[in-house]
Amino acid sequence: MTLAPPDTAVPAALARAFEDVDRLGVAFSGGVDSAVVLAAAVRTLGAARVVAVLGVSPSLPATERAAAHRVAAVVGAALVEVETHEGDNAAYRANGPDRCFHCKDELFTRIGEDVVTAHGLDAVAYGENADDARRPDRPGSRAATEHRVLRPLADAGLDKAAVRALARAWDLPCADKPAAPCLASRIPHHEEVTPEKLAQVEAAEAALRDLGLADLRVRHHGDIARLEVPAADLVRVASEPLRAQVNAAVRRAGFRWAVLDLAGMQSGAFTLEVLNRA
Structure with missing residues (x-):
């Protein structure tokens, strides 16, 4: 409408x-x-x-x-x-x-x-x-x-x-806030949701926001954190000095590797992928 x-x-x-x-x-x-x-x-x-x-x-x-x-x-x-x-x-x-x-x-x-x-x-x-x-x-x-x-x-x-x-x-303070799905949405379907995984994702995303990345997702793939950011931020995240800072922040959260997803932000990616295969 x-x-x-x-x-x-x-x-x-x-x-x-x-x-x-x-x-x-x-x-x-x-x-x-x-x-x-x-x-x-x-x-x-x-x-x-x-x-x-x-x-x-x-x-x-x-x-x-x-x-x-x-x-x-x-x-x-x-x-x-x-x-x-x-x-x-x-x-x-x-x-x-x-x-x-x-x-x-x-x-x-x-x-x-x-x-x-x-x-x-x-x-x-x-x-x-x-x-x-x-x-x-x-x-x-x-x-x-x-x-x-x-x-x-x-x-x-x-x-x-x-x-x-x-x-x-109505001047609501969240008017321009990016969507913020729950932390469990960062874990691929059929991989168990645990408090430990949720805490890892929360720590990594909080650290990345402190680096100035307002809109992002950290997808949990075991030792790998797959980072989704808007397409406009891809080059900035992959360039120094932010690249090294992002990598360090993700590792401090307990991941071994940080991977940047070139597809950018993907709302509902895990669920839509499963539904499309059905």
């Missing part, structure tokens, strides 16, 4: 998602999609009737956790954390293409058990947008359906561009 207008109004199609809601919980990550859902809910229902719910586990980087708190504070919504234990689930650890289903299923279960009653919520929403709804590599959507979680952005027909336009119009 066309970009949202550059004003502070909540689009009517989005506001309709909250018409029958008294108190709403928003499954919140601090990313642009869930932040726009949270901001729209606060603008429509009022801050006292909205709670942001952040799932915390080893798959959530500490930097993302802190950023989520900052965004919720700007929006004006209370934020509560729930510990999720997807790592206790053998199906999640097995890391098939449905891993995201097990992760979201755990999150929505925890919200239902720990937050809905405590905060008197009558509905929960999350940040699936219209582009996500059309993608085949989003098994978390099935978990949302099973738990009757609302998806206001997708239902309003708001795609990624429209969501970002709203975030900018």
Whole structure:
């Protein structure tokens, strides 16, 4: 659809998602999609009737956790954390293409058990947008359906561009933030997800961001860290002095080798690869 207008109004199609809601919980990550859902809910229902719910586990980087708190504070919504234990689930650890289903299923279960009653919520929403709804590599959507979680952005027909336009119009601090999938997405399917691997990826990515690489992925291939950066950064990363600094940072995180992927950034690469072979 066309970009949202550059004003502070909540689009009517989005506001309709909250018409029958008294108190709403928003499954919140601090990313642009869930932040726009949270901001729209606060603008429509009022801050006292909205709670942001952040799932915390080893798959959530500490930097993302802190950023989520900052965004919720700007929006004006209370934020509560729930510990999720997807790592206790053998199906999640097995890391098939449905891993995201097990992760979201755990999150929505925890919200239902720990937050809905405590905060008197009558509905929960999350940040699936219209582009996500059309993608085949989003098994978390099935978990949302099973738990009757609302998806206001997708239902309003708001795609990624429209969501970002709203975030900018509302001066959200995450408006231009790159997508930040959970750390488990860096591990190839059918290779076990472990806290040790997640910690390695988190350490490497944090060190690379300290070197000025804002948008990147460190894919975990055993001793090898496969680095994905935007095409515009490929030459810079491969050139001195950054090349040596990147290599040292990756090795400090516990990898033996750093490999630069010339394909650049690849959203959903592991899942799409498996689906395309099926």
